[in-house]
Amino acid sequence: DAGITQSPRYKITETGRQVTLMCHQTWSHSYMFWYRQDLGHGLRLIYYSAAADITDKGEVPDGYVVSRSKTENFPLTLESATRSQTSVYFCASSERTNQPQHFGDGTRLSIL
Amino acid sequence: EDKVVQSPLSLVVHEGDTVTLNCSYEVTNFRSLLWYKQEKKAPTFLFMLTSSGIEKKSGRLSSILDKKELFSILNITATQTGDSAIYLCAVRHAGGTSYGKLTFGQGTILTVHP
Numbered sequence: 001d002a003g004i005t006q007s008p009r010y011k012i013t014e015t016g017r018q019v020t021l022m023c024h025q026t027w028s029h030s031y032m033f034w035y036r037q038d039l040g041h042g043l044r045l046i047y048y049s050a051a052a053d054i055t056d057k058g059e060v061p062d063g064y065v066v067s068r069s070k071t072e073n074f075p076l077t078l079e080s081a082t083r084s085q086t087s088v089y090f091c092a093s094s095e096r097t098n099q100p101q102h103f104g105d106g107t108r109l110s111i112l
Numbered sequence: 113e114d115k116v117v118q119s120p121l122s123l124v125v126h127e128g129d130t131v132t133l134n135c136s137y138e139v140t141n142f143r144s145l146l147w148y149k150q151e152k153k154a155p156t157f158l159f160m161l162t163s164s165g166i167e168k169k170s171g172r173l174s175s176i177l178d179k180k181e182l183f184s185i186l187n188i189t190a191t192q193t194g195d196s197a198i199y200l201c202a203v204r205h206a207g208g209t210s211y212g213k214l215t216f217g218q219g220t221i222l223t224v225h226p
Contacts, residue, residue, distance in 0.1 A: 031211055042116075042200065043155070043216040050211045058213065090154065097212030098204075100146060103154040 003027065006091050006104035013081055014112050021076045021107045023091030031094045032074040033101060034058075034066065036087040043090065049074055081111045114139040118201050118217035126225050129191050133220045135201030136183040143206035145177055145184050146214065150198040158186070158199075191224045198222075 004025040013019050023032065030051050035043040045058030047066040055066050063085060065077045074093075078085055088108050092101040116137045125131055135145070144162045148155035159168045161177035161184060168175050172191075177184045188195055198221050202214040 033213065035216075040218060042118075042218040043202075043214075045213055045215070048211055048213055050209075056209055056211070059215075094212060097210075098143065099212075100157040100160055101212075101214060102157070103148075105153040 004091060004093055004102055004104040006089075006107050008107060009105065010108050010110075012110045012112065015081055015083060017081050019078045019081055019109070021078075021089055021091075021109070023074045023076070023104060025072055025074075025091075025093045027093065027095065027102075028071055029093035029095045029102075030071070031097065031101075032068065033092040033094075034064075034074070034076045035090045035092065036060065036085075037090060037106075038087050046076065046089075078109075083111050085109065086111045114203070114205075114215045116201060116203050116215050116217040118199075118220050120220060121218060122221040122223070124223045124225065125191055127192055129224075130187065130189045131191060131222065133186040133188075133199050133201075133222070134183065135185070135217055137201075137203045137215075137217075138182060139203045139205065139215060141206045141208075141210065142179070143204045143212070146202045146204060147175055147184075147186050148200040148202065150200055150219070151196075155200055188222075191222075193224050193226055196222060196224045 033048045034046040091104045147158040164179040198219045201217040
């Protein structure tokens with residue numbers, strides 16, 4: 001029962017670099033979500049997806065790109081990392097829009 | 113602008129105490145309200161509330177929603193050190209291309225001392 005897995009768990013990179021965070025789920029859930037968690041802000045939605053090739057912007061999409069070529073994968077790319085993108089990133093999925101979202105264990109990203 | 117506000121932001125209690133966590137919201141197209149518990153890693157689902165006045169209960173935890181006054185409470189009775197965590201409230205949006213997206217509050221950090 002793998003569920004939803006994120007990789008890497010920890011990442012340190014430099015400003016200006018491109019970095020991709022991976023998210024993989026084994027449930028065949030249609031809906032997938034990316035959040036960032038920062039002190040004082042809770043979880044904020046970056047991007048979400050209703051199915052393969054259907055994605056939409058959330059509350060804080062600037063500086064991020066997503067793709068969803070396969071149902072089970074939903075990678076998040078920072079095209080040119082900035083220090084303000086230092087955060088903990090969570091991926092989540094749900095089977096239907098009225099079902100709870102289930103979260104991965106997160107990726108802690110530090111940008112120097 | 114959609115808003116979900118939790119209070120208090122942090123709380124320190126002793127084992128055996130009862131705590132009440134609050135969540136108020138102002139969102140367009142409300143569908144449901146969810147509570148999650150977050151320890152060291154992933155938030156884990158506790159409750160989903162859709163209707164006003166119907167209490168959801170799981171062991172020592174319970175929650176209720178008031179859609180008229182736009183708030184929910186999460187109660188924990190006879191707290192234990194294992195209840196120490198961040199408790200997150202989230203509101204699910206309805207309709208159109210929302211796809212059930214969630215707006216989260218800031219979270220309440222609960223610390224239970226032995």
